[in-house]
Amino acid sequence: MEVRLNNKTKAALSAIAVALFLIFVFLGDKFIPAGSTWKMLITVIEKGSIYALVAASMNLLNGFTGLFSLGQAGFMLIGAYSYAIFTIPAGSHEKVYQYFDGGIIKWSLVEILEGKIGILGHYIGMFIPMLGAGLFVAVIAYLIGIPVLRLKSDYLAIATLGFAEIIRAFFQWNTLGPVTNGSNVLRKYTTYGNAVFPVLIGGISIALILLLINSTYGRAFKAIRDDEIAAEAMGINLFKHKEISFVISSFFAGISGALLAMFQTTINATPFNTVMTYEILLIVVIGGIGSITGSVIGAFLFTAASEWWLRGLDSGRWLGISSSLMRPGFRKVVFAVLIMLIVLFYAQGIMGSKEFSWDRFLTWWKRLPSNLKAWPERHRAKSEARKEARAVKAAAKAKAKEAKADNEARKASGKALFTPLPMSDHVIVFEKEGK
């Protein structure tokens, strides 16, 4: 029953699945008319991959290195701005930076490279600022990490959260206006043409994170997560590895920030606040802390729920139910309740700390029909077991009550409860078997 494939087959299956998915997204974005339900699916995949990347990067820190960091939104913000600032077309600067005399940077890397080497230059011009955004965020994270990573658990969370808020305030500072446009919106920068772009970039980045986790470094991270003292005793340089994890995680947060900027077509520092960090944290928790697969699934589910399935809750009509309760904001209420339920009753998340594997998936698939058939029986057995457990508990309670009454009665009668064992003055050997 259990499926075991060799590595070549697995690689081939993965390649085919990825290729089919990319083709689906590419063609879907190109040919499905705007406004249709299927287009919504494409949008969810598009935004979902961006969130999947940032969730995976947060999981690398929280789930694999055990560093409870809440700075992800701040790093995304730096990434988004770093990308946008260098790709606003020369002609648009006057309009975008209207309060700052067109800003100081008056060129776009995309335009320059496109002028030199054509369409390839266009993509290189997008790729360089995106990579640059990641690297810039990594440098900032390195510097922040020096003081912050000496802290532990909740203190680290507070410190990183604080830094994220400082970053946000910094980017909105009026004096930096000629670069960041102050508290005004950045827009008109180059974005991608097809939804396959963020899916591809996100996928490659997540694959890199997975490679890292399965390397020697990944093992060191997990060792630190499980027991810092033991890890240090094995010769793992704690601070160095924490820095590596923090910097790499921030690098990918920066990349996802740049992708988010492209997805939104306009950006502003305000939404990159703690709420955004909590959304990402939620995705990680829903998916399972310590599972990259979980983060990816969680990201898609979260995006689908918030952008698509629960939309109706804000507009007064959802699943055919109309209510005056369903006004803007109600979606968030329902979402909050859902999340509480998940955390209360499903704390290990969707995947726990397991990853996707073809073996497990195909085994599950093969067993699905028989499992479905056996489900009513299993359900019955389970409810019976619950009933039994309740009965046992009740019996124990009754017994305790009885014992108490017995004790009272015996005390009153003054009768001895037991006869003491004989205490010999020499060694006694008993039969080995218990009675």
Next chain:
Amino acid sequence: MLAIRNLNVHYGGIHALRGIDIDVPDGKIISLIGANGAGKSTTLKSVMGLVPKSDGHVYWDDVEITSLKTKDIVGEGIILCPEGRRIFPDLTVDENIAAGAYLRKDKDGIARDREWVYNLFPRIAERTWQLGATLSGGEQQMLAVARALMSKPKLLMLDEPSLGLAPLVIKDIFAIIQKIKEEGVNILLIEQNAKAALEISDYAYVMETGVITMAGPGKALLNDPRVQQAYLGE
């Protein structure tokens, strides 16, 4: 007097205790020796109601405590000083001591007993304001015993008090255990350090994979060739 009769404990499918009979008479130190996994700790835990019993009885003088809750068992005057010390690391020594008297209401009695345990353990009396975590291993063990004594027990059950301690410190602890007995507290002692335990015990039981295999006065067991071979390394 504590009497354990036909005690059985199951951990899932594992039959950990298979009918244990043990007596702890008043004014005596009784010890229970045996290898790892023999079921010594399980015996103590199930007496305390920390592990559910599948069969058997536990009597305490004229009370059956088999199915009482842990807090009521402590109320009856039985206390367990758990394995690995388990002191509260972020509380001061004094707060740890106070935590031991949690179920008691008599302020004067608590104050008296505090004096008493500080007299028994002068080393921790010097460190009342230190955090539990900053004590050495031996001091932590002394604190754990002192904390257990604060419930004013009639029976003190000690689980591996010598665990991870230097021979000199072990000697100190065992001297104090004898002193505690002389103050009128019955003692049930679990030890892997069989020699040290048997030397101070009035009577002892040897346990092997969930059953009692031998019993006898501490000195007699100490001189028994079977015990010497299996537990004393001679």
